[in-house]
Structure formats: C-alpha cells, structure tokens
Amino acid sequence: MILTAELKFDGGFDVKRVATDFYYSLPTDADGVQEFVGRITKVPTYKTEVGCLIWGTRTHSSIGSIELANTDGGVTDWIQLNARDCECVLKLLNQGDSYDSATTVTVCIIDSVEMDEQIIRINLRGKDTLLDKPLQPLSFTAAQAAEASSIEGTPIPIAMGSLWQVEPVLTDVNDLIHQLSDSYYSEILQVLSGGSVANPPTESPDDYVLTDTGFRMLVTPSARITANMIGGTRPTNFYTGDLNLDSSWTGGTPTDWIVSLFGATITKVDGIGARIVNAQTTDAPQIEIDVASNNWYFILGEILNLESGGISITTSSGTTEYRREGRFCAIGKIEGTDNVTITGLGYTDLTLGYLHIYVFNTGAETSEMSACMLNVCARAGLKIYGSDPDIYLPSNLTTYSCGLFSKTAMSSRDALQQILDSTNGWTFTRPNGLISFGRYSLASGSSVLSVSKLNLMEYPTYKDDLAPGLSTRVAGGRNWSPYADSELAGITYPNRPPFMVDYRHIRTGAYEGTLDRAYAHALSADAMPTLIYDAVDVQTESDRISQIVTDERGFWEFTIALDSVDDVADLHPDAIVLLDDELFGADNGKIARIIAVDGEYNDPKMRITVWGAANV
Amino acid sequence: MSNVVISYINHAFRSDAEVSDIVGSWEANAPPSNVLTTRLGQKAIASGYAGHSFRVYVSSNSPTETAEIGVVGILGTNILGVDDPTDISVDLFDDDNNVYTAYLNSDFFQSAEVGDGIFQSHIFFVVSTDLPLAVGKRIVNVRFGFSANVITGTKDPYTGVTSQSPLQIGGVWFGPAFKPANGIGIEGFGQSVEDNSKVLRSIGGQVWTSPEIRQRACSVEFAGLFESEVYAAAPEQSLQQLAMFCGISRPLIVLPISNDKDFTYLQGIYGYMPSTPKWQSVNKVLDPDSPGAKVRLYTGSLEIIEAR
Numbered sequence: 001m002i003l004t005a006e007l008k009f010d011g012g013f014d015v016k017r018v019a020t021d022f023y024y025s026l027p028t029d030a031d032g033v034q035e036f037v038g039r040i041t042k043v044p045t046y047k048t049e050v051g052c053l054i055w056g057t058r059t060h061s062s063i064g065s066i067e068l069a070n071t072d073g074g075v076t077d078w079i080q081l082n083a084r085d086c087e088c089v090l091k092l093l094n095q096g097d098s099y100d101s102a103t104t105v106t107v108c109i110i111d112s113v114e115m116d117e118q119i120i121r122i123n124l125r126g127k128d129t130l131l132d133k134p135l136q137p138l139s140f141t142a143a144q145a146a147e148a149s150s151i152e153g154t155p156i157p158i159a160m161g162s163l164w165q166v167e168p169v170l171t172d173v174n175d176l177i178h179q180l181s182d183s184y185y186s187e188i189l190q191v192l193s194g195g196s197v198a199n200p201p202t203e204s205p206d207d208y209v210l211t212d213t214g215f216r217m218l219v220t221p222s223a224r225i226t227a228n229m230i231g232g233t234r235p236t237n238f239y240t241g242d243l244n245l246d247s248s249w250t251g252g253t254p255t256d257w258i259v260s261l262f263g264a265t266i267t268k269v270d271g272i273g274a275r276i277v278n279a280q281t282t283d284a285p286q287i288e289i290d291v292a293s294n295n296w297y298f299i300l301g302e303i304l305n306l307e308s309g310g311i312s313i314t315t316s317s318g319t320t321e322y323r324r325e326g327r328f329c330a331i332g333k334i335e336g337t338d339n340v341t342i343t344g345l346g347y348t349d350l351t352l353g354y355l356h357i358y359v360f361n362t363g364a365e366t367s368e369m370s371a372c373m374l375n376v377c378a379r380a381g382l383k384i385y386g387s388d389p390d391i392y393l394p395s396n397l398t399t400y401s402c403g404l405f406s407k408t409a410m411s412s413r414d415a416l417q418q419i420l421d422s423t424n425g426w427t428f429t430r431p432n433g434l435i436s437f438g439r440y441s442l443a444s445g446s447s448v449l450s451v452s453k454l455n456l457m458e459y460p461t462y463k464d465d466l467a468p469g470l471s472t473r474v475a476g477g478r479n480w481s482p483y484a485d486s487e488l489a490g491i492t493y494p495n496r497p498p499f500m501v502d503y504r505h506i507r508t509g510a511y512e513g514t515l516d517r518a519y520a521h522a523l524s525a526d527a528m529p530t531l532i533y534d535a536v537d538v539q540t541e542s543d544r545i546s547q548i549v550t551d552e553r554g555f556w557e558f559t560i561a562l563d564s565v566d567d568v569a570d571l572h573p574d575a576i577v578l579l580d581d582e583l584f585g586a587d588n589g590k591i592a593r594i595i596a597v598d599g600e601y602n603d604p605k606m607r608i609t610v611w612g613a614a615n616v
Numbered sequence: 617m618s619n620v621v622i623s624y625i626n627h628a629f630r631s632d633a634e635v636s637d638i639v640g641s642w643e644a645n646a647p648p649s650n651v652l653t654t655r656l657g658q659k660a661i662a663s664g665y666a667g668h669s670f671r672v673y674v675s676s677n678s679p680t681e682t683a684e685i686g687v688v689g690i691l692g693t694n695i696l697g698v699d700d701p702t703d704i705s706v707d708l709f710d711d712d713n714n715v716y717t718a719y720l721n722s723d724f725f726q727s728a729e730v731g732d733g734i735f736q737s738h739i740f741f742v743v744s745t746d747l748p749l750a751v752g753k754r755i756v757n758v759r760f761g762f763s764a765n766v767i768t769g770t771k772d773p774y775t776g777v778t779s780q781s782p783l784q785i786g787g788v789w790f791g792p793a794f795k796p797a798n799g800i801g802i803e804g805f806g807q808s809v810e811d812n813s814k815v816l817r818s819i820g821g822q823v824w825t826s827p828e829i830r831q832r833a834c835s836v837e838f839a840g841l842f843e844s845e846v847y848a849a850a851p852e853q854s855l856q857q858l859a860m861f862c863g864i865s866r867p868l869i870v871l872p873i874s875n876d877k878d879f880t881y882l883q884g885i886y887g888y889m890p891s892t893p894k895w896q897s898v899n900k901v902l903d904p905d906s907p908g909a910k911v912r913l914y915t916g917s918l919e920i921i922e923a924r
Contacts, residue, residue, distance in 0.1 A: 001826070021829070021924070022657025024646055033643040038657050096770065096781070453820030549673035561816040604826035606815050 001565050003038045003043050003602040004099070005066055006089040007110060007122065010082040011304030011325070011353055012272045016295055018068055020602065025099035026154045034099070034357055039075065039276040042067035044090070044105065049596035049609070050426040050573045052440045053528060056468040056546070058417075059426045063108050063124040064600075069116045070136050078120055082305075083110045085326060085451035087125055089433075090601060092566040103566035107433025126429045127267060127390070130327070131413035133380045135406060138182065140171070147172035154407070159231030160375045161368040161403030162533035164504060165192065167226050168214050169483035176217035178225060183331045184232035184296035184360040188215060194223020194492040195483055195499045212317075223490070226481050231403060232414060234371035235298045235358035236380050236385075261285045264344050272304065276311070277333040278348040280437040283312070289357065292338070296360040297340055299330040309348025314341040321345065327381030337360055352430075358384055367516075369402040372419050373437065376404070380412035382435065398423050400541065401533040405480045421543060422476075422530035431569040437484035438574040442548060442614040443593040448570045451560060452581035458604055460558035460583055464518060465611065467553070471525035472546055476538035477504030478531060481604045503527070505535040509546025518552045548612070556584060556592065572597060577610055587613035619799035620836065623687040624858045624868035625791040628652055628758075630916075631727045637759065640668030654867050656786030656886065657694030659924050665768075668783055669761035671703020671709075672790070684851070685755045686793025687869060688718065688741040692924070693887050696778055699765040704762060706741055707759040708790075716755075719882055739885050740871050742793065758790045763886050779828060786924075787885075794853035798840040805872065806835040831922035832885050836870060838895070838916040846895055846914045855916050859892045868919050885922050893918035 001337050004019040019036035020043065027033055045064035046353045051057030066088075068075055088110050093102035102470075109130065111123040136155040145152035148171050159181035168178035180188070191198040191208055198207035208215045217225070217287035245270065251268040253259045259266065260423050267275045291297060298315050303325050310323030315332025322328045323345070334340060340357060344350075352544070358378060360372070370393055371570045374384050382390040404419060416427060483499045486594035491499070498504055506527045515522060528545070532538050562568065571577075596609035626632060628651065635648045642648055646661035648670040662668045688706050698704055706718040718741045762783055769780040812828040841855060848854035862868050871884035895916030903911040 001828075022655065022659065024643075024659065024661060027643070027663065033645050033661060033663075035658070038655065330875045454818055454822045455815060455824065456819050458819060561818055561822075562826075563824070565826055602826075604824055605816055 001092045001602060002036075002096055003016065003105075004091045004093065004102070005122075007083075008089075009078075009110075011086060011302070011351070013269075013305045013351070014081060016081075018066070021095075022286065023095060025095070026097075026540075029099045031099075039068040040066055040072075041069050041119070043601045043603075045598075045600045046568075047596075047598045048126075048428055048573055050428055050438065050600075052424040052426055052478055053421050053469045054354070054424050054440055054467050055465070059428060060099060061126045061128070061428060062105065064574050065124060066122040066174050067157065068120040068122070069118065070115070070120045071431070075120045077314075078122075079113050079115050081113065082325070083113045083122075085130070086110045087433075088122070092568075092602060104432055105566060105569050106431050127363070127433050128413075128427055128435050129357065130390070130433070131377075131380050131411065131416060131427075133327075133412050135376065135379055135410045135415045136182065140169075144171065147177075154535075155409055157405070157455065158182055159185055159229060159405050160401070161233055161372045161531075162230050162401050163403035163405050163480060164228050164477055164533070165226040165479040165481050165483075165499070166225065166229060166405045167407075170225075171214075172216075175344060176220065177211065178214045178227075179211075180214040180227060180229060181231050182213065184234065184333070184362075185213070185364065186230040189228040189230065191215060192226045192228070192499070193221040195488040195496065195607045196223070196491055215536065217386065221456045223487050224481075226483075231405070232296060232318040232360045232375065234361040234374055235366055236361045242243070242246060257290055258288050258290070258339075259283065259285060260288075264348075273302075273351050273353040275305075275351045276344045276348055278309065278346065280344045283343045283345050283581065286341060286343050287355075288341040290339050291334050291357070293336055293338070294335050295362070296331065296333045297359040298360075299340055299342070299355070300328070300358070300378060300383065301342075301355040302327045302381070302383055304351045304353045307349035309345045309350065311348070311350070311352075312343045312345060314343065315431045325350075328383050329379050329380075354388075356386060358385065367399040369398045369400045369419060369422065369531075370422045372404050372531075373416060376412050376415045377435070379456060383531065390433075390435055392430065392436045394437060397425070397437055397439065400537040402531050402534050403478075404531060411441075419531055422532050424528075424545070425460050428573045428574070430572055436574070438593075440545070440548070441593075442612050443576045444614075445576055445589040445591075447576045447578040447591050448565075449560070449575075449577045450580045451577055451584075451608075453583065455560045455563075456581070456583070457559040457561055460556050462585075463555045463557070465553040467519055467522070467549065470519055470522040470545070470549060471523075471528045472509050472515065472522045472540050472542070473506050473525075473527035474509070474530055474532070474542035475503035475506045475527035476530045476532035476541075477535060478529070491553055503529065505532075507535065507539040507542045509542040509544075511543065511546035511550050512540075514550045515546065516549055516552045517547045522549065553597070555609055555611050556587065556613070557596075557607070559605055559607045561576045562604045562606055565604050568597075568599065568601065568606060571606060571608065577608070579610070579613055584613070590614055619873055620795070620805070621687055621871045621873060622794040622836075622853075622858065623689075623789065623791050623792065623860050623871070624672055624853075624866070626789045626867075627685075627791055628672050628788045629654055629867075630674055633672055633674050635670050635672055637669070637762075639670070640664070640666050640816070642668070648785075651691075651785050651788045652884065655924070659692065659784045659786050661764045662762075664781040664782060665764055665780075667758060667762060667764045672788055673757040676719055684792045685758075685790050686743050686795070687791060687871065688743065688758065689787075689789035689869060689884070689886070690739040690760060690785060691789060692771065692784075693737050693739065694765055694768045694784045695739065695762075696769060696771055697767040699767070700763075700774040703763040703765045704739065705759075705761040707761065708755045709757050709759070711754060711842045738884055738886060740789075740869070742871065742873065755790070758788070760788060762784075785813060787886075792851070792853055792860065794845075794855075796838060796841050796845045796855075798842075800836050800838055806839070809831045815847040822869055825854065829924065831887070831924070833887075833919065834870060835919045836917060838914070840898075840901075841895065841914040841916055843912050843914065846916070855893060855895055855914075857920075858918075859920060862889060863892055864889055867923055868920065885920055887920040887922040889918055891919065 048061035061615035264278035264284035590613035592610035
C-alpha cells in the first residue's frame with residue numbers, strides 16, 4: 001500500500017502532498033487529480049498508551065516523523081513554511097484508489113520541520129496536544145486591579161460545575177466586590193464567612209448582592225469568604241448561521257449574520273475560510289450576529305495566514321484583540337441590544353479558518369462532568385459542535401455531578417485531566433483526528449479484532465494489574481478552600497468538620513468485602529480524590545470501581561499481524577478485542593479493552609496491550 | 617550480431633529538455649512535462665480518451681546538441697494494446713524538419729513487445745542502421761503520438777478483463793544505443809524479480825502478507841567485448857562511459873532484441889545499477905578484420921534493478 005501525507009502548511013494555504021510512491025488522486029475525487037510526490041523514505045511510527053490514577057500512569061502518545069528525500073533540493077524551501085500546529089492527514093491506499101474513499105490512519109499536527117543533509121524531516125504530534133494551552137489566558141490588568149493591586153497579573157478565576165467552598169478573588173477592597181468566574185455562573189448557593197452563612201439577596205437584610213461574575217458584600221465580613229456555587233457549564237451550539245468556514249461554507253452571508261464591509265473585503269478561500277483584507281486605517285469589516293441578551297457566549301475561531309493586523313471580538317463585556325495566528329476563544333456577555341461583533345483591525349490581511357459561537361446553557365445539567373469537559377475544550381479553541389468538530393465525547397462516559405475551579409495558571413490539558421481523574425478517565429486522539437475520552441472500565445460491546453495463533457506473531461505476555469493507585473474509597477465533594485478551625489469561631493464545634501475537610505463525601509465501594517486478594521492494599525489506601533460533587537455520585541463511582549476489582553485484572557501484550565495495513569484505523573485505545581486462544585489461559589474467549597498501541601504506519605504488524613479481560 | 621541493446625544517455629532527461637506542441641487535454645497536476653523526470657511514477661496523465669501527442673525538444677532544437685538516436689522508448693505506460701499499429705507513432709525530426717515515423721511495425725524500427733500491464737510497461741523502438749538520415753543531419757526532437765484507439769487502463773491478472781482509464785506515461789527516452797558486436801552469451805542474461813512485500817508468519821504458521829511493488833532485475837554478462845567497446849570515447853558508446861555516466865545514480869535501459877529466435881519473449885528494463893559494472897581483459901584473439909593480427913577481448917558484467 002501507499003502511505004500518503006497531506007501537509008496543510010500555513011493553515012491550508014499551502015498544501016503539500018507526498019507519498020511513499022507517486023500517486024494521483026482520481027478525477028472524481030473532491031480535489032480532482034492531485035499529485036502526491038513519492039518522496040517519503042521513512043514513515044512515522046505511532047505509540048499511544050492511556051493511563052489512569054488506579055494504574056499510577058498518565059496517558060502518553062507520540063507520533064514519529066516523516067522523512068522526505070531531498071537529494072535534488074526540491075523541498076528545501078519547506079523549512080521556511082509556516083508549519084507549527086498545522087494539520088497533517090495520513091492515508092493508506094493502493095494505486096488507482098480514490099483518495100476520498102481511502103482509509104485515514106491519522107489526522108495529526110505538524111510540530112516542526114527539520115533539514116538533515118539530504119532529508120527533510122516533518123515532526124508530527126497528536127491532535128490532543130492542542131489542549132496544551134492555558135485554560136485561562138487572561139489575567140487581571142492594572143485597570144481591573146485598581147482597587148486591589150495585589151491581583152494584578154494573576155489569572156482571572158474560572159468556575160464551572162457544582163462547587164463547594166471556592167474562595168473568590170477580591171477585586172475591590174473598598175466596595176467588597178468578589179469575582180468567582182470570568183463568565184456565566186448558574187447560581188450562588190451560599191456565601192460563607194468563616195462558616196457563617198451570609199443572607200442572600202432574597203432575604204432582608206441581605207448581606208450581598210449578585211454581580212455578573214460574582215457578588216458584592218454589603219457588610220464587612222468578619223472571616224474569610226467562600227461560596228458554594230454552580231458555575232457555567234455546558235456551552236451549547238447556538239449558531240444558526242454557521243460561519244464554519246471550511247469547504248462546507250458556500251460563501252456569502254449566513255443566516256442571522258450581518259456583514260458590513262465598510263470598505264474592506266471578505267473573500268471565500270476554497271477549503272480554508274474567509275480572507276479579510278482592510279487597507280484602511282479604520283477598523284473594517286464588521287461581522288455581527290444578533291444573539292439573545294443576558295447570556296454569556298464563547299466565540300471561537302482560528303486566524304490563518306496573518307499578513308498584517310488582526311481582529312477584535314466585542315461583546316458587552318468588552319473588546320479583545322487577536323493579532324496572532326492560531327486558535328482563539330473569547331468569552332463575553334451580551335446585554336441589551338448589543339451583538340457579538342467581529343471586526344477587522346486597520347491594515348489587516350488575514351484569513352478566518354472558522355468561527356463558532358456557543359451560548360452557555362442556563363438550564364440544569366444532567367451530566368456536569370461532560371459539560372465541564374466541553375467547557376474546557378472550548379476554552380482551548382477546540383470545535384465542540386458543528387460539521388467538523390475536534391472532539392468526540394462518548395455519550396455514556398459519565399453522568400456525574402462535577403465542578404472545577406481555578407485561580408492559578410493551568411493548562412487546558414491539566415484541567416481536563418483533573419475532571420477525567422474523577423472517573424479514572426483518559427483522553428487520546430483517534431485515528432480520524434477526533435480527541436476522544438475513555439475510562440477505567442471493563443470491555444463491552446462487539447470486538448473489532450479476534451486474536452489467536454492465526455495472527456499472533458509471538459506468544460503473548462501477561463502482567464498483573466497491580467493497581468497501585470486503587471482504593472476502596474472515593475472522595476468527592478471537594479472543599480476548594482477548607483477553613484481552619486480558628487476561622488470557624490461562629491460555628492459550634494460539632495458542626496465544624498464539613499467546612500474543614502478536604503472532601504465532604506468519602507464513600508466506600510459496595511464490593512469492598514469481596515475484593516480479589518490481589519487488591520487487598522486498596523482497603524487501607526487513601527481515598528481516590530475526585531471532583532465529583534454529589535454524595536450519591538461519589539458512591540456510584542466507588543461501587544463501580546470496587547466491582548471491577550472483585551476479580552484480578554491484568555495486562556496482555558502481544559504483536560499481531562494485520563489483515564491489511566489500513567486496519568490500524570480501527571485499532572486504537574478503547575477499541576475492543578476478543579482473546580480467542582488458549583494461549584490466553586483463563587482469559588481465552590473474553591473481550592478486553594485496548595489500552596496501548598505501538599507500531600509503524602504501513603507496517604503489517606502492531607503491538608497491542610489490552611486490559612481487563614471480561615466475559616462476552 | 618548484437619543481441620542486446622543498452623542505452624544510457626537519454627536526451628529527454630537533460631536539464632534543457634522541454635515539452636511543447638501539446639495536443640489533447642492533460643491533467644493540470646500531471647502535465648506532459650512529467651515525462652522529463654527520471655521517476656516513472658511521476659506521470660503525465662491525459663484527461664479523456666481523445667488523441668494526444670506532445671513533442672520533446674532538446675536545447676532549443678539545436679542540431680549540434682544531440683547525438684545519434686539508437687533507442688526510443690515510451691516508459692511506464694498504462695497502454696494495454698492498440699487496434700492498429702499506427703495508433704502509436706514516434707516521429708523523429710531532423711534539423712531540416714524531415715520526419716522519420718515509427719509505428720509498431722515500421723520497417724525502420726524493431727519494436728520490443730508491449731507490456732502486459734502487470735510489469736512496468738514500456739514500448740521500445742530500436743533504430744536500425746538503415747534509417748535514411750541525410751548526411752550531417754541529426755535528430756533534434758521527437759514527437760510521441762497516441763490515437764484515440766489506444767487501449768489504456770489496467771488489466772485484471774486473473775481474468776484479463778481491462779478497466780479503462782486515460783493514458784498515462786511515466787517517461788520518454790531517446791538516445792544512442794550501445795550494441796556490443798558479440799552481444800551477451802545465452803547464459804549471460806540472468807533475470808529475477810525483487811519483491812518489497814512484507815511477509816509475516818504467525819506462531820500458528822499462518823502467512824500474512826503486505827504486497828508491495830515488485831521490480832524486475834537482470835544481470836548481463838558480456839562474453840567478449842572489443843577494446844573499443846570498453847574504452848571508446850564519446851560520442852561513441854562504451855562500457856566505461858556507461859559506468860562513469862550512470863554510476864548507481866542514473867538510469868539506463870537494457871533491451872534484449874526480441875526478434876532474436878534464441879530468446880523467448882523478453883521486456884526491456886528501465887532501472888538503476890545497484891553497483892557499477894566490472895570488466896577485465898582476457899587473452900588476445902585473432903582480429904577478424906585484420907588477418908594475422910590479434911585484438912584484446914574483455915569480459916564484463918552489469919546488473920540492473922527496475923526503477924519506477
């Protein structure tokens with residue numbers, strides 16, 4: 001088979017096509033006959049291994065590099081191309097096959113381009129690395145810190161989901177304004193002052209009033225302030241007029257959008273997006289959408305091929321400028337008759353790759369954990385809805401109540417992992433390029449591969465799952481800012497513990513009494529920490545984990561021969577395999593979950609690690 | 617009489633070669649100029665099934681820049697057959713614009729067999745010494761023509777059923793021929809196939825394969841080369857020149873002459889040498905052209921592996 005690589009340099013403006021052999025796509029393919037130059041001398045490797053708290057490991061993945069023959073100097077100029085974070089699509093096909101129908105074996109990201117003697121090396125990495133961005137890129141400016149100078153330069157807090165005892169940021173020491181989040185919150189359940197409950201606005205006299213992002217104390221608190229709250233959770237798909245500026249955009253003004261050129265131009269760039277050119281000193285054009293007021297919105301997009309200038313995003317919350325290439329996420333509230341407005345700055349020449357607008361869901365969440373994950377992904381600039389999303393969130397991952405609060409610098413990846421740790425979960429990128437999620441759970445469903453002597457290249461090896469991070473207890477209901485005993489003078493002693501503990505709910509799994517002997521250490525281990533909010537959900541998770549370890553679990557590792565090299569697209573973490581040979585001993589005839597894959601593209605063998613063989 | 621033709625200089629691969637006089641539609645990303653590269657995988661692809669042609673000029677049509685043309689080739693094609701021998705034509709133009717046309721059955725040319733669609737498919741024309749080229753005239757450009765009746769596509773190796781697809785050409789060749797008088801011995805033409813496929817065996821003995829490209833290979837043994845055939849200076853063709861010009865980095869063609877009854881059906885190979893050829897002198901023998909005199913003979917060998 002031929003391995004083809006489509007390298008979308010400069011955000012897709014300069015697409016280079018190479019392959020292990022010369023290949024020409026068909027006239028009937030979407031892009032017609034395209035030449036893939038047969039320069040690839042070394043195909044990339046791939047390796048993904050998911051991890052979780054119970055195993056004491058973290059997910060790690062790597063994609064190798066493509067090496068191109070450059071003996072003729074024909075690709076030397078590639079080292080000058082704008083490559084970082086651009087997309088690369090690898091497919092496997094035969095001569096004469098349709099490119100559009102060929103199997104995609106990975107959609108990944110270009111990390112860098114190197115030249116080494118007569119070779120050009122394209123270094124690749126997984127698409128999940130797009131999560132390696134700050135969860136909160138904004139910090140308090142000098143103006144915002146005018147009444148509380150110590151907060152200048154610190155990250156603006158983020159609150160999502162259900163939270164106990166978060167300590168807000170005091171942004172005005174005179175007016176006692178406290179900020180809980182950078183955006184929408186659903187409800188403040190209680191404001192605590194050293195454990196004493198402040199009177200809410202619905203009572204008289206009230207001790208505080210609500211603001212868009214927190215509250216203002218009307219009385220000077222006698223102790224440290226914390227709040228129990230429900231933050232903004234799920235951003236939902238709002239845009240009826242989809243400015244999803246890829247090949248699905250037919251050009252022109254989508255429904256509900258208002259475009260005023262004011263002397264600038266917007267030109268469709270096929271397969272990429274909308275090019276904005278403004279040769280004037282004044283800002284233009286203006287692209288706005290009339291959205292419902294009194295709502296908070298995410299405005300996501302990607303700037304490509306930035307020749308000059310930039311754009312600004314304006315909501316009622318203010319205006320933010322973006323003058324660099326890459327993905328962005330702006331958050332703001334719309335009030336009154338204001339619109340979400342995107343404006344080209346003076347002397348601008350750039351292309352918008354996509355533009356999505358999501359609204360914060362103001363309704364109750366049945367799955368806050370999923371909602372928080374979507375919130376984090378959107379903040380990283382990932383498209384979470386639409387015709388070309390970046391993520392795939394399994395619907396059955398979890399339905400737990402959950403919350404995340406952050407006042408410190410943290411990456412989106414770390415935030416996502418904190419949420420996933422609550423159910424011993426992981427994230428990885430599927431071969432089709434979708435960032436996906438899974439968790440520590442027994443295999444179920446149909447298998448994609450049957451493993452036996454027919455396709456085993458060597459005898460499988462087995463290792464016990466020692467589960468070093470396992471505990472029979474799960475901790476939830478995290479107090480994000482516990483009180484010290486000395487801060488709770490206003491509360492009688494017997495009532496203080498809930499305000500002082502790190503976790504309000506610690507629950508023991510229902511199957512504690514029937515643990516497999518291999519996991520006896522879990523009986524005395526520290527409770528596994530989670531961000532689960534509700535006690536019932538904590539119990540559910542604890543029961544779930546303890547049930548799994550009533551039998552000893554283990555890891556099978558083996559190398560198989562692939563029926564076809566493009567089968568690699570079906571064999572990824574979380575896929576299910578059937579262990580169908582007596583070589584697997586008691587696990588023969590059971591299904592197991594893939595947790596690691598290791599191989600080389602276009603190579604007919606693959607090393608796989610599976611876990612948790614369970615009856616079909 | 618030589619039973620093998622070797623050609624190692626291809627004017628179409630020169631840096632000043634260009635394609636013009638293009639007739640018919642060609643894919644924008646697979647234009648006729650692709651035939652000027654050494655990589656036969658980089659193809660010129662026609663769009664549609666009408667007649668197509670193009671002409672390859674060298675050095676702005678300057679007659680002083682070309683050498684004799686001994687071999688003309690159409691390389692790496694998907695041509696499966698023709699309705700009429702005139703469906704494929706090769707026109708050689710001299711510097712007076714006189715044209716010498718070859719068809720598959722032309723009196724001037726001895727054609728090798730058309731490929732069967734499984735191997736690399738080439739069409740070769742070996743220019744005979746009877747080419748009525750005027751004194752002092754040289755071939756300066758070559759036009760390759762394909763009528764709408766040329767059958768192109770792929771052929772199922774099991775059923776022979778063809779799937780039509782437009783004309784594809786990987787390269788063209790026109791250059792001098794090296795035809796050692798004593799040719800190669802019958803035992804001196806070894807052939808094989810190199811296979812890049814991957815074969816795995818499971819512990820249960822099952823064989824798993826990942827088929828890849830197969831390439832023909834051949835080894836050539838020269839039983840008796842005259843000294844002039846080893847050491848002649850340019851523009852004459854010789855084994856030393858072949859070694860110096862090609863090395864392991866330039867392609868060459870090895871073409872058994874198919875009307876030699878001693879050979880079964882053979883197909884010329886376009887490829888590269890994995891190592892440079894070797895030769896050594898042997899005892900002197902009587903010179904057939906000079907009674908009483910002796911000449912030195914050489915034996916030599918080279919290997920070639922098909923390139924794509």
